[in-house]
Amino acid sequence: MGINRRNDSRLTRNRILEFSLRQLNELGAPSVTTTSIAEGMGISPGLLYYHFRNKYDIINSLFESFEQEMDRLLTCPQGHAVTLKWSWSHIQYLSEFMWSYRFLYLDINDLLLHSRTLEVKFKRIVERKKDFALEICGQLLEFGEMEATPEQLDAMCTSIVVVITYWLSFQFLQHARHYNDAERIRAHLHGSSYHIISILAPHLRGGAREAYNQLICEYEVSTQGRPFETGDGHRPLSIADAAIALDDGGDLASIHAAIRHGRTRAVEHVMVDQKDVQK
Structure with missing residues (x-):
């Protein structure tokens, strides 16, 4: 009996998190309250407060899941060298994952003002993004597929972090009416690969430069010339x-x-x- 209650409690908690994530993504954090979540789910406010103290308790719990997956995604593969093609595809996947938690990026200023915990954790994610970019570039440098001074490398990786962090906000500005439609927004999200890899382009050499040219041609064909x-x-x-x-x-x-x-x-x-x- 006790095990069943614990299972039911866990299921209810997960349902609250799943529903909250949908509301936060679709309506934005400022428009979502614990009351709207409880009403939308058809549960009593008391049941919600049994699991979470307030809205930011829910958001912090969602961020834990987001942070765990980001840590996994911001890690270079073990056992083989990073290639430009792998980086291109990985950035696309990363953009889609970030879109599934898009409220964190669209409402970042409001969220950080209200939660010191989120501020600290989000800064760590940003630092992880830069470390990831530096690691990719470091491998390209090591294999002679990139030439850059330490100063140029730092500037490029900082620019990459800025683009990947604010790409979702830029796409919202461009496609606000379709932003919650996964199919309609996907191609625009994937455009982040083009812009991020293009930051590296002047410094690419050898096979990486050839791969870049091929990827750009393929991207132009896949988008039927629209970005160009x-x-x-x-x-x-x-x-x-x-x-x-x-x-x-x-x-x-x-x-x-x-x-x-x-x-x-x-x-x-x-x-x-x-x-x-x-x-």
């Missing part, structure tokens, strides 16, 4: 790609002119004439 074609004969590229175009003889004046005329599509994008990148 603007309808006016121009092609938006990341700043990293623009730098590569310049190295290959591209026209700096055309890039500056595009920026001056406001023809930017998004954060870290510039317009470059197609002829300037067909090298």
